[in-house]
Amino acid sequence: MTNHVRIGVMHDRDWAPEGLPGFARQVEALGADDLWVVEDLGWNGGLSAAAVALGATQRLRVGIGIAPAPLRSPALLAMEIATLARVFPGRLVAGVGHGVREWMAQVGVAPRSPLSLLEETITSVRALLRGERVELEGREVRLDGVRLVHPPADVPPVVAGVVRPRSLELSGRVADGTLIAEGHGPADMENIRALTAKGGAGPEHSLTVFSFACVGDDPAEVSRTLHPHTEGHGAWLGRPQEEVFTVSGTPEQAAARVGELTAAGADTVVLRFVGDEPLRQLEAVLAAAGRRPRR
Numbered sequence: 640m641t642n643h644v645r646i647g648v649m650h651d652r653d654w655a656p657e658g659l660p661g662f663a664r665q666v667e668a669l670g671a672d673d674l675w676v677v678e679d680l681g682w683n684g685g686l687s688a689a690a691v692a693l694g695a696t697q698r699l700r701v702g703i704g705i706a707p708a709p710l711r712s713p714a715l716l717a718m719e720i721a722t723l724a725r726v727f728p729g730r731l732v733a734g735v736g737h738g739v740r741e742w743m744a745q746v747g748v749a750p751r752s753p754l755s756l757l758e759e760t761i762t763s764v765r766a767l768l769r770g771e772r773v774e775l776e777g778r779e780v781r782l783d784g785v786r787l788v789h790p791p792a793d794v795p796p797v798v799a800g801v802v803r804p805r806s807l808e809l810s811g812r813v814a815d816g817t818l819i820a821e822g823h824g825p826a827d828m829e830n831i832r833a834l835t836a837k838g839g840a841g842p843e844h845s846l847t848v849f850s851f852a853c854v855g856d857d858p859a860e861v862s863r864t865l866h867p868h869t870e871g872h873g874a875w876l877g878r879p880q881e882e883v884f885t886v887s888g889t890p891e892q893a894a895a896r897v898g899e900l901t902a903a904g905a906d907t908v909v910l911r912f913v914g915d916e917p918l919r920q921l922e923a924v925l926a927a928a929g930r931r932p933r934r
Contacts, residue, residue, distance in 0.1 A: 643901060644897065644900070644901040644905060644906065644907065644908055645672035645673055645700075645906060645907040645908070646671055646672055646673070646897060646907075646908055646910070646924070646925065646928060646930065647671055647672055647673025647674060647675055647700075647702065647907055647908070647909040647910070648666055648671055648673070648674060648675070648909065648910050648911075648912065648917070648921050649674075649675045649676075649677065649704070649849065649909055649910065649911040649912075650662055650663070650674060650675070650676050650677070650688070650692070651677070651911060651912075651917075652677040652679050652682040652683060653682075656683050656688065656691070659676070659688060659691050659692055659695070660691055660692070660694075660695035661695075662674075662918070663691075663692040663695045663696050663699060663701075664695050664696060665918050666696075666699065666918070666921065667696045667697065667698065667699040667933065668932055668933055669918065669921055669922050669925055669932050669933075670925055670930045670931055670932050670933050671699070671921060671925060671930075672699075672700060672907070673699070673700045673701070673702055673732075673907060673909060674692050674696075674699050674700075674701050674702070675701070675702040675703070675704045675734075675849075675909050676688035676689050676692060676701065676702070676703060676704065677704060678703065678704075678705065678706050678707065679739075679742070680707075680710075680738075680739070680742040680743075680745065680746065681742075685703040685704075685705070685706050686703065686706070686716075686719045686720075686723070688703075689701045689702075689703050689723060689731065690723060693723060693726070693727040693730060693731070694727075698730070699730065700729075700730050700731070700732065701727075701730060701731055701732070702731075702732040702733075702734060702818075702847070702909070703731075703732070703733050703734050704734040704800060704818055704849065704909070705734035705735055705736040705800035705818060706733065706734065706735050706736070707735075707736060707737065707738025707739075707742075707743065708735055708736065708737060708738060708750075708753075708756050708757050708760040708761075709737075709738050709743045709748040709749060709750050709753075709756060710738060710743065710746065710748055711735075711760070713759070713760045713763045713764050713767070713780055713782065714763075714767065714782060714785050716733075716735070716760070716764055717763070717764045717767035717768055717787060718787065720733045720764070720768060720791075720795060720797075721767075721768055721787050721789060721790055721791050722789075723795075724768070724791035724793060724794065724795045725789060725791045725792075728791065728792065728793040729793050729795075731795040732795060732796050732798060732816075732847075733764075733795055733796070733797045733798070734797075734798050734799070734800045734818045734847075735757065735760060735761055735764070735797060735798070735799060735800065735814075736757070736799060736800035736801060736818070737753045737756075737757055737801065737806065740753070750779050751778070751779065752778055752779060754805060754806065754809060755777065755778040755779045756778075756779035756780065757799065757801075757806070757809060758809050758812070758813050759775060759777040759778070759779055759780035760779075760780060761797055761799060761813045761814050762775075762813050763775055763780055763782055764797055765794075765797050765813075765814075765815075767785065767786070767787050767790070768787070768790055768791060768794045768795070768797070769790065769794055770786070770787060770790035771786070772784055772785070772786040773785050773786070796815035796816055796845065797814055797815055798810075798814050798815055798816035798817060798818045798845065798847060799813070799814040799816075799817055799818065800817075800818035800820070801817065801818075802819075802820055802876075804834055807831055807834035807835055807838070808834050808835070808837050808838035809838060810835055810838065810840070811834065811835030811836060811837065811838025811839050811840030811844060812838035812839045812840075813838075814844075815843075815844065815845065816844055816845030816846065816847060816906070817831065817835055817840075817844065817845070817846055817847070818847045818849070819831060819846060819847065819848045819849065819905075820849055820876075821849045821850055821851050821872055821883075821911055822850075822851070822869070822872045822873065822876050822878070822883040822884055823848060823876075823884060824884025824899070824900070824903075825884075825899045825900060825902065825903035826884075826903075827884075828846070828848075828900070828903035828904045828905065829903070829904075831846065832846070832904055845906045845907065846904055846905050846906050846907075847905070847906065847907040847908075847909060848900050848905045848907070848908050848909065849909045849911055850884060850885060850886045850896075850900070850908060850909070850910060850911065851865060851868050851869065851872070851883070851885045851886070851887070851911050851913060852885065852886040852887060852893065852910035852911060852912045852913070852920065852924070853865050853885065853887045853912065853913050853914050853920070854887065854888070854889070854890055854893050854912075854920040854923050854924055855888075855889075855914070855920075856889055858888065861887050861888060861914075864913055864914040865885055865887060865913060866880075868913050869883040869885060884896075886900075886908070886910055886924070889927075890923035890924055890926065890927035891927045893923075893924045893927065894924055894927035894928040897924070897928060910924065
């Protein structure tokens with residue numbers, strides 16, 4: 640089952656950016672499909688991190704997870720994505736989301752209507768990437784005849800990183816796919832699929848699932864390592880800590896958890912490793928999933 644899903648890894652926001660090129664090259668050599676970078680306020684820039692990872696590798700697909708719509712002009716976001724997509728065709732996925740409202744307020748860009756802003760941003764960015772001239776007088780976005788001079792021939796997917804029901808419907812209506820935050824497991828997937836379908840998503844609408852991951856042979860140590868992450872994330876999701884889904888355990892158990900997400904509809908599973916030696920953990924999961932290193 641895991642051979643039919645893309646398996647990726649997150650370059651965690653807490654890791655120093657100067658380590659990204661070497662990390663990306665090692666992830667590629669291990670045989671992973673994707674590397675996802677993070678854009679959170681005060682950490683790293685997502686577009687610049689994606690450029691670093693793409694430039695350091697040959698075939699690895701790189702995802703931006705996620706660019707906060709309030710922090711990014713749709714025109715500038717489309718320009719940046721188009722540049723990367725032209726230089727590295729077929730290797731980019733652009734994730735866009737609401738952004739953490741408290742952080743957006745910190746920098747004075749919290750929108751009146753987060754739903755309108757996200758819809759107008761994704762709609763206009765996708766149109767610009769297709770080479771269209773965009774006229775939009777929206778509730779949050781205004782574009783007066785903007786067109787890209789160098790749109791990409793291979794238009795990258797634009798996916799929505801969202802959690803709440805109305806946002807999931809919006810993703811199904813306007814995005815190429817949905818990026819699902821850590822903690823969501825197979826039991827959540829049916830509802831997520833239903834909500835994106837309600838918005839109009841078809842079978843081509845992709846589902847990318849982020850998941851906390853910890854691999855080791857000592858269950859108690861794995862549990863201790865995951866605890867602070869699942870505790871905090873459970874509070875954010877509004878669910879008990881024990882219901883926060885993780886890809887964890889022995890390599891075989893972790894690969895089986897990836898298989899559970901695949902069976903529930905995930906197209907891509909992105910592992911956010913916690914604990915020591917994330918590359919060793921990734922290698923163990925990939926081997927258990929039947930993936931071979933690329934030389």
